[in-house]
Amino acid sequence: MKDEVLKYIKVIIGSILFSLGIYFFITPSGLNSGGVVGIAQILNIVLRPLNPNPDSFDLTGIMNMLLNVPLYILALKSISKSFCLRTLISIIIQMVTLSLLPLRTEAIMPDMLSNCVFGALMSGVGVGLCLQSSSCAGGIDILGVYFSKTKPNFSVGKLSIILNFFVFAIFAYIVNLQNALYSIIFVAIMYFVGDKVHYQNINISAMIFTQNENLKKEIMRITGRGVTCWKGQGVYTGQEKDILVVALNKYEIRRLEKAIKTVDPHAFMILSEGQKISGGFEKRL
Numbered sequence: 542m543k544d545e546v547l548k549y550i551k552v553i554i555g556s557i558l559f560s561l562g563i564y565f566f567i568t569p570s571g572l573n574s575g576g577v578v579g580i581a582q583i584l585n586i587v588l589r590p591l592n593p594n595p596d597s598f599d600l601t602g603i604m605n606m607l608l609n610v611p612l613y614i615l616a617l618k619s620i621s622k623s624f625c626l627r628t629l630i631s632i633i634i635q636m637v638t639l640s641l642l643p644l645r646t647e648a649i650m651p652d653m654l655s656n657c658v659f660g661a662l663m664s665g666v667g668v669g670l671c672l673q674s675s676s677c678a679g680g681i682d683i684l685g686v687y688f689s690k691t692k693p694n695f696s697v698g699k700l701s702i703i704l705n706f707f708v709f710a711i712f713a714y715i716v717n718l719q720n721a722l723y724s725i726i727f728v729a730i731m732y733f734v735g736d737k738v739h740y741q742n743i744n745i746s747a748m749i750f751t752q753n754e755n756l757k758k759e760i761m762r763i764t765g766r767g768v769t770c771w772k773g774q775g776v777y778t779g780q781e782k783d784i785l786v787v788a789l790n791k792y793e794i795r796r797l798e799k800a801i802k803t804v805d806p807h808a809f810m811i812l813s814e815g816q817k818i819s820g821g822f823e824k825r826l
Contacts, residue, residue, distance in 0.1 A: 548674040549627060555670025556631040558663050559678050560638035566660030567727060568599070568639070569648035571720050574664070575728040576701070577612070577680030578635070579708040581605035586715060602640030605679070606632055612683040619687060627676030628683065635679065653723050661730035668731065669738020701732075746813045747797060749785040753805040757785050763800040764793055 563574050573579045581604035588604075589595045609632050616625050650656045671678040677686055681701050688700075705728060713721035749756065750773070757768045766789050773784040789797065791814070801808050 545623075548623075548676070549630070551670045551674035552627040552631055552676050553634065555667040555674065556634035556678060557638070557667070559631075559667030559671065560635045560664075562660040562662075562664030562667060562731075564638050564642060564645065565649050566656040566663070567724075568601070569645045570653050570656045570660075570723075571716065572653070572657065572660075572727060573709065573712045573716075573721065573724040574731075575705045575708055575724065577608050578605050578639075579705070579712070579724075581608055581639075583708065583711055583715065597644050599640050599644050602636040602638065605639065606636045609679045609683070612679065615687055616683050624676050624686070627671075627674055628679055631671055631676060632679045653720075654726070657723050657727040658730060661727045662734055664727075665731040665734025666738055668735035672735070672739040744814075745789055745791055745794060747785075747787050747789065747794075748811040748813075749787070749801065749808050750782050750810075751785065751801075751805045751808040752780065752782055753808070754783070756801065756804045756808060757783065759800045759804045760785065760787060760797060764789055764796045766793070 563578065567574050568582070573582050578601070581601045584604045585592075585600040588600060592598060592600060613625065613629065613632070616628065648656045650659060668678050668682070672682070677683055681704060684700065705725075709721045709725055712724065749760075757770050760766070760768050764787065766787050769786045771784050773782045774780065775782060787797070794812070801810065
């Protein structure tokens with residue numbers, strides 16, 4: 542129960558940070574945030590003549606929510622209901638922030654590059670927190686989670702690059718090239734930060750040395766991960782040991798440490814971060 546509450550807190554805070562980064566730094570600077578929100582920003586520009594009050598009301602949040610509807614339906618068919626609920630909360634927060642808050646005409650920082658960097662830092666942390674909460678901030682992230690579940694070998698990164706290429710090309714055409722290039726800087730920094738915050742995106746391989754026969758079963762029970770075991774011998778002591786190897790993500794390290802502490806607190810463990818893991822490794826949220 543406590544973990545579930547924490548997930549909802551993370552997705553709320555993350556969604557607020559993500560959308561406020563765009564609200565305070567990107568939109569007032571005349572930049573584009575890329576992805577589905579970026580498409581919504583372009584639609585806001587195109588549909589501006591139809592907006593009865595364009596100087597005080599921004600259609601971006603509403604357009605973003607409408608664009609997320611088919612993606613959300615896709616998520617409902619294949620991803621857990623709790624994921625979908627938290628993602629819906631994120632999309633609603635974005636809609637409120639980007640469309641219902643008073644329209645800002647001046648960015649916080651005086652120059653465009655500073656707004657790119659600070660906006661990307663805030664939004665990147667927000668995206669990472671949303672992913673940490675076993676949900677996402679909508680848009681291309683929904684497709685990323687969907688394909689990680691259904692097609693593990695599908696390149697979400699390539700899909701994102703292709704989508705953003707067209708978004709920024711159109712944005713450069715209807716606004717200007719300079720703003721489009723600054724927008725690319727924003728997106729690059731934002732996803733770099735989001736990737737670092739998103740623990741589940743960092744793979745870990747663990748090697749544990751133990752004399753307790755029950756540890757491998759406890760690791761499988763608590764982490765739900767497979768364990769490989771082979772026999773070894775300590776050169777100094779001459780004692781036989783089990784050498785256990787398990788692959789998991791960084792977010793699951795606490796569960797692994799709990800299993801070890803419960804069964805064999807004297808076990809020796811080596812962790813290797815950022816490993817490329819393929820085969821039957823299940824990507825989890």
